[in-house]
Amino acid sequence: MYHNIDSGYDRTIMYSPDGRIIQAEYAREAVRRGSTVIAIKCPDGIIILTENRSFSKLIIPNEKVAQIDDNIYIAFSGLLADSKVLIKEAQIFAQINRITYGEECDVESLAWHLSSIAQKITQFGGRPFGVAIIVAGINNSKPELSIVEPSGAKYEANAIALGNNDTEIMDYLEKHYKDNFSLDECKILLEKAFKNVKKDKIDYNFLIMDLKKHEIKKTSIRSA
């Protein structure tokens, strides 16, 4: 019987002979099937755009943004059911942090916590999370943006796109992003980047964390 040396490694959480964990890469593909989420950071705050699509007119699309604490929100793309587990974990972590230290939770330490949960699966078994998560928040009057991938990889970003068409949007953002943008300029860039790849009319939501006005607000934009 023909036997390929590479076969089978995509069915376990084991290294393939060329050193990859293929299940974690498949999980990243699951994220790419999710609706688009774009986040952008500037000195005045953070804006997150979430695509509001569902497969039927009769179905109300789910929220892709969740509040974790007064200063932190999470946006995600991928399997919705998986995201719920991580959101609940994050909310409880933030409150435990508050009770333990009497201060607001750091965006980075929350991201590390979520990344360690995701990492455990890639080492000790189970199905990796099918979501990538953007942790957006404000610490000491500074905006922070961290991303946690299904593999457990965690990194900071100035701008990030997840889900559908993520690579095209990232290309667009890379070309046009400047780190001294104002919030309004960021908002325009997000809309342009989104509409550049989405040819048909799709509703989307904004989450705006405005440092100058000390407010966090949500708006939804209907394209039809």
Added chain:
Amino acid sequence: MTTTIGIKYNDGVILAADRQVSSENFVASRYGEKIYQLDKKIGVTIAGLVADAINLVERLQAEFKLYFFNKNRPISIEAASQLASKIFYEMFRGGRPFLTQILMGGFSDDNKPKLYVIDPSGGKIEEEFISTGSGSQIAYGTLENGYKKGLTENYAIKLSLEAINASVIRNPYTGGKPEIAIISKNGFKKLNEKELKTIIEEVNSHVS
């Protein structure tokens, strides 16, 4: 070793307390804090062991926030006091009770003001007005006399202040300046020093 007071008025709840922290016969502080905000429209007074009380307050603050994130609406005072009562009861039956008694004021889902007292065993009672702590019996003298249904905010604040004043004078474990919080439809608000001063002056001129 405290006097705390809760009074329901026509559209809210007044919480009041003295600020003396006593350690047996020693005054540990004259500037203690005995009124805390638990949620946007929920306030609490504490009496008894400070360590237990603070621990409980922090736990409840966290629980109410998680409730809001999970259900997307603020917790009602009924549910909030129920949770507090359950925590008290579990500790009590577990053999290490929280040695504190709390007053909890807030709003029900249909926006009616409500006031609860919860004791270390988890017993929860709804009241129109109430006082706890070592000076409570003295405060009740003033409260029973002055309380009527449907009080105005201003009258309720003055009544609570008079009751605290009586306890400060007659109870050795009650003292310092008073602390007053208003829980109304606009949320939780503690009176600052300036506001307290004007009300204290008004009350004093009324007495003399």
